[in-house]
Amino acid sequence: MRDARQKLQWASKRVTTVQEDTAYSLFGIFDVHLPVIYGERKQSALGRLLQDIVSRSGDITSLDWVGQSSEFNSCFPADIISYATPPCSLPSLSEDEIQTANTNAPLFANRRLRLPCIAFRVNEVKRRRGDAAHSTYGVKADGLRDLVITTDETLIQFSRVKPTQQTFFLVRPWDRRLLGLPDFSEQLTFADEEESVGDWSESESASDHTDEPSSDSPGEEELSVDSDIHSRSLRLMVHLGQAFSALLVAQQRVGEYKRVASDHNIIAQVKDMASIDILNIRTLDIL
Template structure:
């Protein structure tokens, strides 16, 4: 087993006599040393383990689960059994498809805009925890409508129809009651659909290989100034069909971002602080038009 998510899936069926040992018994498997505090809540023990895995590896796959949210942090599960379901594996894109899409994007997206978007994502730092709060780098989309499906007023859990700027409409099933609103009936509560940022899409080294994990001062709504121009001579692996063409790395990234992705629904609690709304199914979202990068907000959001 190579990845953290695969190990958690294997461990999800284990049973221990003492509930805290569900987490403690995995310390060695993940090469982690943490205080053993018998008497603490099972959710707290599991939360401490999971936050350490994220902090050390930067693996956002740890956040891929279905079930009840933890009291430790809403982006983590209350029970390890939430990892029983295998993670969704996106279908790989053929080199021919990527090359065709890149050629098409050259006629619709300016090289400068694509490079600026690439730079903003490249500058995002690793996900990290601080005081049980997750600072998650992501691409966010503001939700513009939340409506309960008609004719299903007695159902539990509840299915909502969600609209968000830049995304196709989608359905979300949850046991939580959400505030219903639309553009005609706005509400003071803010919802976001976010795509947790996976740095592997850039083809750069893992987070564990990077040395600078300083505090990330970015927040949703604040765009980072672009850095140095992209050196297109340093292409991603497999980029040979378009190697050397201006902005090819940025355009290839946009092609990948145009594919369906696993999203989180976040509800604002206070200014700058959000809570993840747990869903009974994976939330699969897709952008309407990948060329409309201005509808995608890049930054780091704080999740309680």
């Protein structure tokens, strides 16, 4: 099992006499050393475990779940059974396609997750008729195809004509595997809090727009390097255009957000390649 999500799925149906032991019994598997506090709620015990996993390794696969949110942090589930369903299977670029990345790493502090992500602002939420036990909403977001979300939570209905003061985003957690970096122990070079993916592509391929080479230019070798960098950028853009598992977050106050839990994976996709050029990698504080 290569990542935290696979281990959590393996342990999702484990039954313990004391509810906290569902998390405590995984300390050795994840090689963590945390205080054992019998009497705390299982949400707190599981939350402390998941927080430590993200903080130490940067492995964000534990955010891939469906079910109810934890009171510990909305990005985590209330119960480990939420990992029972198989993870979303998304294609990734190979390591030899793109080898370096400049982005922030996820950070947990004081029950807040600072999550680098690609954010799509939601501009319409409308409730649909359906099962009385669940609420189904049609959602529209800038740059994304329309999608449907099912949740036990009540969402504010709004549109461009009738906007709301609260801000919602559909976000794609930034994963180094998008750039062919599957090893979570690999060090990253930290960049600014917000970095434009479009700018990254343009800066990498800027050499394609230089003046004509002088007589003492390296020639074919230099052109080959420039072409390879440009090709990597294009492949990244194509990958970002594929369907992905998104998180719905709602703004609580300035700079802070809360995840809205859903009963099914939220599968989103950008409308076209032109939409990708305006995307920003930004860091959100999620409670």
